[in-house]
Amino acid sequence: MDAPVLLLLLALLLSSPLPSSTLDSLSQGSSLSVGKPEQVLISQSGIFSAGFYPVGDNAYCLAIWFTKPSYDGKHTVVWMANRNQPVNGNFSKLSLLKNGELILTDAGRFIVWTTKAVGVSPVRLHLFNTGNLVLRTSDGVIQWQSFDSPTDTLLPHQPLTRNTRLVSSRTKTNFFSGFYKLYFDNSNVLSLVFDGPNVSSVYWPPSWLVSWQAGRSAYNSSRIALLDYFGYFSSSDGFKLQSSDFGERVRRRLTLDIDGNLRLYSFEEERNKWVVTGEAITEQCKVHGICGPNSVCTYVPGSGSGRRCSCIPGYEVKNRTDRTYGCIQKFNLSCNSQKVGFLLLPHVEFYGYDYDCYPNYTLQMCKKLCLEKCGCIGFQYKYDHICYPKRMLLNGYRSPSFEGHIYLKLPKASLLSYDKPVEEFMLDCSENRTEQLVRTYSKAHENGVLKSILWFVCAIGGVEMICICVVCCFLMMKAQQNTNTDPPGYILAATGFRKFTYTELKKATRGFSEEIGRGGGGIVYKGVLSDHRVAAIKQLNGANQGEAEFLAEASTIGRLNHMNLIEMWGYCFEGKHRLLVYEYMEHGSLAQNLTSNTLDWQKRFNIAVGTAKGLAYLHEECLEWVLHCDVKPQNILLDSNYQPKVADFGLSKLQNRGGINNSRLSRIRGTRGYMAPEWVLNLPITSKVDVYSYGIVVLEMITGLRSVANAIHGTDGIGERQSLVAWVKGKMNSATAVASWIEEILDPSMESKYDMGEMEILVSVALQCVELDKDERPTMSQVVELLLRRGC
Numbered sequence: 059m060d061a062p063v064l065l066l067l068l069a070l071l072l073s074s075p076l077p078s079s080t081l082d083s084l085s086q087g088s089s090l091s092v093g094k095p096e097q098v099l100i101s102q103s104g105i106f107s108a109g110f111y112p113v114g115d116n117a118y119c120l121a122i123w124f125t126k127p128s129y130d131g132k133h134t135v136v137w138m139a140n141r142n143q144p145v146n147g148n149f150s151k152l153s154l155l156k157n158g159e160l161i162l163t164d165a166g167r168f169i170v171w172t173t174k175a176v177g178v179s180p181v182r183l184h185l186f187n188t189g190n191l192v193l194r195t196s197d198g199v200i201q202w203q204s205f206d207s208p209t210d211t212l213l214p215h216q217p218l219t220r221n222t223r224l225v226s227s228r229t230k231t232n233f234f235s236g237f238y239k240l241y242f243d244n245s246n247v248l249s250l251v252f253d254g255p256n257v258s259s260v261y262w263p264p265s266w267l268v269s270w271q272a273g274r275s276a277y278n279s280s281r282i283a284l285l286d287y288f289g290y291f292s293s294s295d296g297f298k299l300q301s302s303d304f305g306e307r308v309r310r311r312l313t314l315d316i317d318g319n320l321r322l323y324s325f326e327e328e329r330n331k332w333v334v335t336g337e338a339i340t341e342q343c344k345v346h347g348i349c350g351p352n353s354v355c356t357y358v359p360g361s362g363s364g365r366r367c368s369c370i371p372g373y374e375v376k377n378r379t380d381r382t383y384g385c386i387q388k389f390n391l392s393c394n395s396q397k398v399g400f401l402l403l404p405h406v407e408f409y410g411y412d413y414d415c416y417p418n419y420t421l422q423m424c425k426k427l428c429l430e431k432c433g434c435i436g437f438q439y440k441y442d443h444i445c446y447p448k449r450m451l452l453n454g455y456r457s458p459s460f461e462g463h464i465y466l467k468l469p470k471a472s473l474l475s476y477d478k479p480v481e482e483f484m485l486d487c488s489e490n491r492t493e494q495l496v497r498t499y500s501k502a503h504e505n506g507v508l509k510s511i512l513w514f515v516c517a518i519g520g521v522e523m524i525c526i527c528v529v530c531c532f533l534m535m536k537a538q539q540n541t542n543t544d545p546p547g548y549i550l551a552a553t554g555f556r557k558f559t560y561t562e563l564k565k566a567t568r569g570f571s572e573e574i575g576r577g578g579g580g581i582v583y584k585g586v587l588s589d590h591r592v593a594a595i596k597q598l599n600g601a602n603q604g605e606a607e608f609l610a611e612a613s614t615i616g617r618l619n620h621m622n623l624i625e626m627w628g629y630c631f632e633g634k635h636r637l638l639v640y641e642y643m644e645h646g647s648l649a650q651n652l653t654s655n656t657l658d659w660q661k662r663f664n665i666a667v668g669t670a671k672g673l674a675y676l677h678e679e680c681l682e683w684v685l686h687c688d689v690k691p692q693n694i695l696l697d698s699n700y701q702p703k704v705a706d707f708g709l710s711k712l713q714n715r716g717g718i719n720n721s722r723l724s725r726i727r728g729t730r731g732y733m734a735p736e737w738v739l740n741l742p743i744t745s746k747v748d749v750y751s752y753g754i755v756v757l758e759m760i761t762g763l764r765s766v767a768n769a770i771h772g773t774d775g776i777g778e779r780q781s782l783v784a785w786v787k788g789k790m791n792s793a794t795a796v797a798s799w800i801e802e803i804l805d806p807s808m809e810s811k812y813d814m815g816e817m818e819i820l821v822s823v824a825l826q827c828v829e830l831d832k833d834e835r836p837t838m839s840q841v842v843e844l845l846l847r848r849g850c
């Protein structure tokens with residue numbers, strides 16, 4: 059393929075006129091014309107360009123962009139003068155008038171945009187290396203600058219002030235003002251608002267937190283926020299965001315994206331692409347307006363945007379070309395309470411637009427209330443006693459960790475068609491979803507190489523052709539080598555998930571000196587990253603797949619985001635080294651804590667609930683493929699507040715990959731004592747194997763005993779042949795009163811300090827979880843529900 063590419067290059071070189079000007083400034087009386095693409099200002103460093111940018115058919119905007127396109131040939135625009143009023147492709151121009159005014163005229167006639175800055179002294183328009191377009195007098199006085207009127211992006215050293223705001227674009231290709239805004243509110247707090255056509259609401263910081271709870275201060279009225287070249291963004295209200303690749307870089311930006319999230323990006327030179335290195339909101343579904351009315355946002359890790367919108371039962375998509383219109387009713391709701399009924403949508407929240415909040419309401423009272431109000435289209439029921447009848451269903455999202463439910467008001471007749479409401483409503487876990495995990499990057503590559511060469515050729519201007527050829531050949535060879543080793547153009551997890559070098563990790567762990575754990579998967583070391591974060595670094599054994607697969611799996615895992623799942627910060631893939639970088643957990647594993655008797659009853663109960671939530675998240679969000687399969691106290695870690703986080707999920711995917719059988723889990727995995735009978739009986743492996751292991755872990759937490767018979771530290775004589783489960787059941791059956799047998803099985807180190815109600819529920823849930831028949835075990839989200847029914 060070398061020859062044709064070269065020929066093509068030569069042809070292009072000979073035929074196309076090379077740009078003649080690389081101006082970085084414009085003098086009074088001159089202009090840039092829309093029809094002449096070569097009339098572009100380029101900053102002295104070459105990093106930024108300013109001129110007319112095409113935004114549609116025959117539509118242009120005056121803009122500033124990064125000169126170097128990314129691998130897909132697209133330019134990244136950082137500023138626009140006339141985003142809501144593009145100019146015609148013929149005869150439009152930007153002129154710096156003799157009076158010092160900068161004007162943009164459409165098709166030579168009317169003025170679309172102007173700086174209005176009329177000074178007495180002569181001025182020039184400069185494009186600075188910072189990306190700032192500046193109208194400056196000869197003695198250095200700035201009369202106007204683009205930094206004062208940002209669009210959706212802040213560049214390093216471009217302040218966001220009391221007078222400026224960021225406004226997202228409408229869509230990826232439509233640069234018109236969108237509905238999301240970043241600004242300082244009246245109480246000096248940096249906020250994000252969804253300002254839709256019909257409604258608006260602040261979603262960040264979360265409205266139910268007062269500012270100091272969200273880590274903000276309302277007392278500093280300077281109202282300024284700034285990003286630096288190291289990737290550190292800080293605001294006068296105390297908000298801070300540090301990029302995961304902290305360090306000096308010239309190409310960084312902070313953008314309010316079309317999905318309402320504020321993200322830090324860095325340009326990765328080797329791969330020619332922008333990568334996310336930080337973001338303000340980790341739970342994307344909590345952004346308001348993301349799915350439109352009557353629609354629910356759910357997380358779909360692995361898909362392009364990581365989320366998806368679906369209409370609630372009885373509603374249909376309003377506008378197929380624009381999902382932000384949400385869904386509309388397919389039925390007419392009667393005011394006659396005999397003709398309507400309710401449908402339960404578990405773990406769904408619709409925020410706001412209530413008639414009122416009614417505490418101390420039973421479910422029955424809440425239903426009655428909603429029936430009486432004709433305009434009530436459903437209600438939120440939280441904590442088993444708070445009722446919120448709804449006028450509108452907006453900002454909907456579903457997450458197993460949300461402890462409330464929605465009851466939809468629907469015509470009685472149509473209720474029957476949703477007799478399996480949950481399934482109907484659940485995400486479609488069909489093959490298509492897994493299909494999306496297959497990366498579609500290979501095509502982009504050749505293109506990328508060619509484009510970057512073309513870019514290079516263009517940039518180099520009039521240099522001798524021979525010279526270019528040599529450089530091109532070199533570049534092409536290099537690019538081809540890269541095709542083999544480069545990670546694919548895969549969008550990395552948004553939470554700052556990144557690739558580390560082996561040297562970096564070696565340094566962080568001081569030569570892998572401090573071992574903090576050891577398991578089947580590999581050895582874990584403690585380390586301190588260059589940005590001072592303390593990390594747990596796991597060296598994997600036996601990973602033998604290629605980097606593309608490794609990265610795909612790792613980044614899918616890295617994208618999972620739940621307070622009860624350990625967070626993965628990145629990975630290293632070099633030679634035979636495969637490492638994973640996780641957050642470090644102060645209090646070590648549940649196993650260590652059980653051995654050292656540091657857990658009182660409240661902590662144990664919280665750990666049981668939190669662990670169940672983490673597993674429920676893995677199981678429920680269409681992630682059956684991330685079955686844990688090795689739930690045990692060693693894999694449940696505790697943070698500084700003894701909140702549990704499940705670790706090591708999805709690991710099986712990262713090991714034994716090049717393996718024997720690509721069908722489902724074909725090899726026995728797990729740890730003796732925690733493994734469900736299905737493994738031994740060779741029955742289908744489902745998420746219920748994790749439920750079984752969870753049940754065993756809970757029994758261990760209650761009794762303080764180890765399930766593996768020969769490791770007992772108790773005294774009550776669990777023989778070699780009697781399992782923990784059988785022992786507990788035996789105690790239960792032989793007892794006369796509940797309290798007495800619970801006392802007998804309880805960990806003696808707790809000295810009978812426990813909540814009887816919680817204890818009863820926990821024991822009964824644990825015993826259900828270890829049923830031999832998998833169909834008799836509850837699902838993890840049912841476990842969460844059972845445990846919380848009491849907790850609130």
Ligand SMILES: *[C@@H]1O[C@H](CO)[C@@H](O)[C@H](O)[C@H]1NC(C)=O
Nearest residue numbers: 093115116146147148149165
């Ligand atoms: C405007 O430009 C387009 C192509 O760029 C051309 O086809 C069209 O004739 C032009 N219109 C006028 C009025 O010159």
Ligand SMILES: *[C@@H]1O[C@H](CO)[C@@H](O)[C@H](O)[C@H]1NC(C)=O
Nearest residue numbers: 278279280282292293294295
């Ligand atoms: C307010 O914030 C600015 C910018 O972050 C900072 O320089 C200043 O010291 C702060 N003022 C007070 C009183 O904290």
Ligand SMILES: *[C@@H]1O[C@H](CO)[C@@H](O)[C@H](O)[C@H]1NC(C)=O
Nearest residue numbers: 376377378379380381382383
């Ligand atoms: C659907 O959305 C598109 C894009 O915003 C808009 O042009 C169109 O008019 C909408 N159609 C309806 C029926 O609302």
Ligand SMILES: *[C@@H]1O[C@H](CO)[C@@H](O)[C@H](O)[C@H]1NC(C)=O
Nearest residue numbers: 254255256350351382383384
């Ligand atoms: C806003 O409300 C009007 C009137 O209720 C409705 O026709 C329109 O579709 C709504 N727009 C959106 C984006 O929901």
Ligand SMILES: *[C@@H]1O[C@H](CO)[C@@H](O)[C@H](O)[C@H]1NC(C)=O
Nearest residue numbers: 387388389390391392469472
């Ligand atoms: C709802 O009512 C309108 C008029 O009131 C009628 O045209 C429409 O067909 C009804 N829709 C359904 C689903 O019954």
Ligand SMILES: *[C@@H]1O[C@H](CO)[C@@H](O)[C@H](O)[C@H]1NC(C)=O
Nearest residue numbers: 415416417418419420443444
């Ligand atoms: C709720 O009910 C309980 C007992 O029925 C009562 O003690 C409490 O004061 C009530 N709370 C409110 C806010 O009405």
Ligand SMILES: *[C@@H]1O[C@H](CO)[C@@H](O)[C@H](O)[C@H]1NC(C)=O
Nearest residue numbers: 485486487488489490491493
């Ligand atoms: C799954 O893929 C098939 C064929 O590619 C398609 O017909 C079907 O509509 C897809 N299902 C979903 C939910 O996208």
